[in-house]
Amino acid sequence: MSTMIATRDAYGQTLAELGEENAAVVVLDADLSGSTKTSVFAKKFPERFFNMGIAEANMVGTAAGLAAAGKIPFLSTFAIFAAGRGWEQIRQSLAYPKANVKVVATHGGITVGEDGGSHQSVEDIAIMRAIPNMTVIVPADGPETAKAIRAAAAYKGPVYVRLGRNKVPTVTVEDAPFEIGKGTQLADGNDLTFVTTGLMTAQALAAAKLLATEGISARVVHLATIKPLDGEILLKAARETGAIVTAEEHSVVGGLGGAVAEYLSENCPVPLRRIGINDRFGLSGKAEELIKYFGLMPADLAEAGREIVAKKRG
Amino acid sequence: MERTSVNSETISSLEEKARQLRVDIVKTLHKSQSGHTGGSLSAIDMVAALYFHVMRHKPADPKWEGRDRFVLCKGHAAPALYVALAEAGYFPKEDLMMLRRLGSHLQGHPDSKQTPGVEVCTGSLGQGLSMANGLALGLRLDGSESRVYALLGDGELQEGQVWEAAMAAGHYKLDNLCALIDVNRLQIDGEVAKVMNVEPVADKFAAFGWEVIDIDGHDMKAIVAALEQAATVKGKPTAIVARTVKGKGVSFFENKASYHGVAPSDEELPKALECLGEQCNL
Numbered sequence: 001m002s003t004m005i006a007t008r009d010a011y012g013q014t015l016a017e018l019g020e021e022n023a024a025v026v027v028l029d030a031d032l033s034g035s036t037k038t039s040v041f042a043k044k045f046p047e048r049f050f051n052m053g054i055a056e057a058n059m060v061g062t063a064a065g066l067a068a069a070g071k072i073p074f075l076s077t078f079a080i081f082a083a084g085r086g087w088e089q090i091r092q093s094l095a096y097p098k099a100n101v102k103v104v105a106t107h108g109g110i111t112v113g114e115d116g117g118s119h120q121s122v123e124d125i126a127i128m129r130a131i132p133n134m135t136v137i138v139p140a141d142g143p144e145t146a147k148a149i150r151a152a153a154a155y156k157g158p159v160y161v162r163l164g165r166n167k168v169p170t171v172t173v174e175d176a177p178f179e180i181g182k183g184t185q186l187a188d189g190n191d192l193t194f195v196t197t198g199l200m201t202a203q204a205l206a207a208a209k210l211l212a213t214e215g216i217s218a219r220v221v222h223l224a225t226i227k228p229l230d231g232e233i234l235l236k237a238a239r240e241t242g243a244i245v246t247a248e249e250h251s252v253v254g255g256l257g258g259a260v261a262e263y264l265s266e267n268c269p270v271p272l273r274r275i276g277i278n279d280r281f282g283l284s285g286k287a288e289e290l291i292k293y294f295g296l297m298p299a300d301l302a303e304a305g306r307e308i309v310a311k312k313r314g
Numbered sequence: 315m316e317r318t319s320v321n322s323e324t325i326s327s328l329e330e331k332a333r334q335l336r337v338d339i340v341k342t343l344h345k346s347q348s349g350h351t352g353g354s355l356s357a358i359d360m361v362a363a364l365y366f367h368v369m370r371h372k373p374a375d376p377k378w379e380g381r382d383r384f385v386l387c388k389g390h391a392a393p394a395l396y397v398a399l400a401e402a403g404y405f406p407k408e409d410l411m412m413l414r415r416l417g418s419h420l421q422g423h424p425d426s427k428q429t430p431g432v433e434v435c436t437g438s439l440g441q442g443l444s445m446a447n448g449l450a451l452g453l454r455l456d457g458s459e460s461r462v463y464a465l466l467g468d469g470e471l472q473e474g475q476v477w478e479a480a481m482a483a484g485h486y487k488l489d490n491l492c493a494l495i496d497v498n499r500l501q502i503d504g505e506v507a508k509v510m511n512v513e514p515v516a517d518k519f520a521a522f523g524w525e526v527i528d529i530d531g532h533d534m535k536a537i538v539a540a541l542e543q544a545a546t547v548k549g550k551p552t553a554i555v556a557r558t559v560k561g562k563g564v565s566f567f568e569n570k571a572s573y574h575g576v577a578p579s580d581e582e583l584p585k586a587l588e589c590l591g592e593q594c595n596l
Contacts (some may be wrong), residue, residue, distance in 0.1 A: 098427065
C-alpha cells in the first residue's frame with residue numbers, strides 16, 4: 001500500500017503508451033484534457049487527438065463514426081458529463097451497434113470534492129450497467145487502471161471505465177493479470193465477504209484488518225468489472241462466508257450493490273448490506289471529509305460487517 | 315450554380331430510377347402497414363442520385379475499403395435507404411416485404427448490425443451528423459479518398475447536437491463531408507415553422523463555416539450538379555439545402571403532416587401507384 005497514484009494519471013500514461021503501440025488509437029475530449037489526463041496523449045499525438053469542445057453528445061457520436069472508420073477511440077470527460085449528458089448517445093450510437101469505443105470517465109463519485117453535488121456522479125455505474133452490450137469497469141488503483149485500459153483497448157466493443165480524481169493507494173497485486181469480467185480475492189476470510197469496487201476496495205481491506213483484531217474474519221473480493229459480473233467468485237463467497245457487505249463510491253441504487261444483490265438473491269441468498277451513497281446527491285467538501293460524512297470509512301464498513309455477522313448467526 | 319457535367323440521358327435514367335424507388339417505397343410500406351411514408355418520398359431523389367450515380371460503392375462487397383459512406387441521419391426514412399440498397403443489389407428485393415417484421419434484417423430504423431450496406435445505427439434524431447463527422451475524420455486520418463454523405467431532415471435540426479456537429483465539421487474543415495438537408499417543412503406535430511422554426515437553414519450552416527448550396531430537392535439535374543460541386547469544395551464541409559415536398563410523387567400524400575408515419579392503406583395503394591405511373595397488379 002505504499003504507492004499513491006490517481007487512476008486518471010495512470011490512464012493518461014497508459015493512453016500515451018497505447019498510442020505508440022497502435023496507430024488506430026484516437027482520443028477525444030471535451031475541454032477537460034488537463035483534468036482527464038488525455039493531454040498526455042494529445043501532446044504526443046496531436047493529429048490523433050480531437051478536442052470536441054464543451055459538447056459531449058457530439059463527442060460520443062464522433063467517436064462512433066471514428067470506430068466505424070476502423071479506429072479505436074477513447075473519449076474522456078468527467079463521469080457526470082460522459083454518462084449523464086452522453087447517455088442516450090452512448091446507448092444509441094455506441095452500445096446499440098457495439099461500436100468499438102472506450103468511454104473513460106474521470107472524476108467519478110463524491111471524491112471530486114469541492115465542486116459539489118452537480119459534479120459528483122453517483123449514478124453512472126447504474127445507468128451504464130443498464131445498457132445492453134456495455135461493459136463497466138471501475139479499477140481500484142493506478143496499476144490496475146493501466147491494465148484495465150489495455151484490456152479495454154484489446155476488447156472489441158463499447159466499454160465504460162470509471163476513474164477518480166485523487167491519489168489512491170495501490171491495493172491490487174501488481175503482477176496479477178487483468179481479465180474483464182473476473183473479480184479478485186485480495187484477503188481471505190470465513191465470517192463475511194466485503195465485495196467492493198474502485199477506491200472502496202482499499203477501505204474494505206482496512207476494515208477487514210479492524211475486524212480481525214476482534215476475531216471476525218472478513219474476506220475481501222474486489223470487482224473491477226461490474227458488468228459482466230463475476231458470478232463464480234460471488235457464489236463462492238456467499239457459500240463459504242454466508243454474509244456479504246458491498247461497498248462503492250456510488251449510489252446504493254443500481255450500482256455494484258444492486259448488481260451483487262440481484263445475482264445472489266437469485267442464486268444463493270445470504271444476508272447482504274449495501275454501503276454507498278444512500279439515494280441522495282453529493283455535497284461540497286474535501287474528499288476525505290466527504291468519505292467520512294457519507295459513511296464510507298473503514299470503521300463504517302467494519303460496523304456493517306459486525307452487524308451482518310450477528311444477523312447471520314441470528 | 316455550376317452546371318452538371320452529366321448528360322441529359324443520365325439525368326433521365328436517374329429520374330426513372332427515383333420513380334421506381336418511389337413505387338418500391340409505397341409497396342413496401344403498404345405491405346408492412348407500418349413506417350414513414352412522407353419523409354421517405356421527399357428524400358428519395360437525393361438517395362437515388364447518391365446510390366446510382368455519385369457514390370463509389372460495391373454492393374457485392376459492402377465493406378469495400380474504397381467506398382463512400384452514407385449516413386441516414388433521419389433514420390425514420392429507412393425505407394428510402396432500404397429500397398435503394400435492394401435495387402443496388404445489397405440484398406434481394408423480396409426482403410423489402412419483411413420490413414419491420416420480427417426476424418427481418420430490415421429494422422424500423424437503420425441497424426448496421428443487421429443490414430448489409432448500412433454503415434451506422436441511426437433513428438434517434440440529431441446523432442447522425444456527429445457520426446458522419448467521425449467517419450470523415452477517420453477516413454482523412456487514413457488518407458482515404460472516400461467521401462461521407464449525411465442526409466438530415468429539417469425537423470431534426472431542432473436537436474442541439476446537430477449544431478454541435480455542424481460547429482465541429484466547420485472547425486475540423488471536413489471537406490470530405492457533404493450534408494444533404496431534406497427541407498420538407500413538416501414534422502409529426504405539423505409545420506416545422508410553427509412547431510419550432512429552423513430557418514434560415516442555409517445561413518445557419520454558412521455561419522458555422524460550411525459551403526452551402528440551395529436547391530430544389532426534386533430537380534435531379536440540380537441534385538447531381540450540387541453533389542458534383544460539393545466534391546470540389548476544399549477546406550470546408552458542404553451543406554446541400556434541398557427544398558422538398560413531403561410525400562412527393564403521390565398527390566394525396568403531398569404536404570400532409572399526417573402522412574409522416576402512416577403507411578398507405580389497401581384503398582390508397584392503387585391510387586398511389588397510379589400517381590407514380592405504375593399499374594397496380596397486386
